[in-house]
Amino acid sequence: GAVVSQHPSWVICKSGTSVKIECRSLDFQATTMFWYRQFPKQSLMLMATSNEGSKATYEQGVEKDKFLINHASLTLSTLTVTSAHPEDSSFYICSARTGGKTDTQYFGPGTRLTVL
Amino acid sequence: AQSVTQLGSHVSVSEGALVLLRCNYSSSVPPYLFWYVQYPNQGLQLLLKYTSAATLVKGINGFEAEFKKSETSFHLTKPSAHMSDAAEYFCAVSQETSGSRLTFGEGTQLTVNP
Numbered sequence: 001g002a003v004v005s006q007h008p009s010w011v012i013c014k015s016g017t018s019v020k021i022e023c024r025s026l027d028f029q030a031t032t033m034f035w036y037r038q039f040p041k042q043s044l045m046l047m048a049t050s051n052e053g054s055k056a057t058y059e060q061g062v063e064k065d066k067f068l069i070n071h072a073s074l075t076l077s078t079l080t081v082t083s084a085h086p087e088d089s090s091f092y093i094c095s096a097r098t099g100g101k102t103d104t105q106y107f108g109p110g111t112r113l114t115v116l
Numbered sequence: 117a118q119s120v121t122q123l124g125s126h127v128s129v130s131e132g133a134l135v136l137l138r139c140n141y142s143s144s145v146p147p148y149l150f151w152y153v154q155y156p157n158q159g160l161q162l163l164l165k166y167t168s169a170a171t172l173v174k175g176i177n178g179f180e181a182e183f184k185k186s187e188t189s190f191h192l193t194k195p196s197a198h199m200s201d202a203a204e205y206f207c208a209v210s211q212e213t214s215g216s217r218l219t220f221g222e223g224t225q226l227t228v229n230p
Contacts, residue, residue: 004159032216043206043220044160093159103214107152107159 002028004096006108013084014116021079021111023094029074030096034105035067038091050077084115118143118209122221130229135179135194137224139207142188147209149190150218151181154204163205166190167213177201202228 003026013019023033031052036044048069049057056069066088068080077096081088093110097103123138141147148167152160164175171183181192190207207221 006159034216034218043222044218046217046219049217091157095160097214097216099214103212104162105215105218107161109159110157112157 002026002096002098002104002106004030004094004106004108006092006094006111008111009109010112010114012114012116015085016083018080018082019084019113021081021092021094021113023077023079023096023108025075025096025106028096028098030077031074031099032097033071033077034095034097035069035077035079036093036095038093038110040091044093047079081113084113086115089113089115118147118211118219120207120209120219120221122205122207122224124224125222126225126227128227128229129197131199132196135192135197135201135226137192137205137207137226139181139190139192139221140188141190141207141209143209143211145211148211148213148215149181149183150208150210150215151175151179151190151192152206152208152220153177154206154223156203160206162215163192165213165215197226197228199228199230202226 007022033050035047038044050071058064071077095107119142121140150165151163164173166183174180208218
């Protein structure tokens with residue numbers, strides 16, 4: 001099946017710094033990618049929808065200036081957590097939509113962010 | 117608006133026993149329903165999805181789920197649990213067959229005892 005990768009798989013940073021997380025569709029082009037956030041022992045919450053070549057659409061309550069999303073190509077979307085704080089520590093998961101006749105969403109393995 | 121409720125945050129079964137994970141949904145439009153499995157520190161893997169073609173859906177690893185509109189349910193079952201089935205299971209709803217913009221349930225942690 002289709003593969004979606006994320007880099008890094010885990011990152012530890014100091015409070016106040018910015019962290020960039022990459023999401024790549026390895027064997028298909030994804031016109032749409034999604035970013036989810038998962039707190040420990042909780043469900044996934046959709047943060048934003050990322051469309052190639054256009055601005056991301058953020059869900060209600062998600063700070064767009066805090067979580068910068070760039071979808072520069074059909075295989076890459078990035079999430080930058082700006083001025084990270086400990087409360088931003090979470091598991092961030094991306095997914096990519098294949099489009100076409102067998103339109104399906106595939107999830108990446110996730111990135112564990114810990115802000116000290 | 118759409119929402120998903122998973123009854124039971126933890127389910128424990130013996131190896132070889134029936135697995136039943138409950139999911140009820142609410143949707144203002146005909147829903148597309150999904151079950152995902154998540155192993156520790158990993159992303160989500162699609163088990164199966166309902167897209168209105170058939171009410172009984174068969175997925176991977178021997179799992180299946182039945183869509184019951186009258187009960188607004190989409191419960192996940194497996195006749196015989198394996199140790200490798202131990203994981204977190206999420207039910208989700210979307211308004212698109214691709215599963216875009218999913219709304220997830222709270223998740224059910226399945227434990228399989230030897």
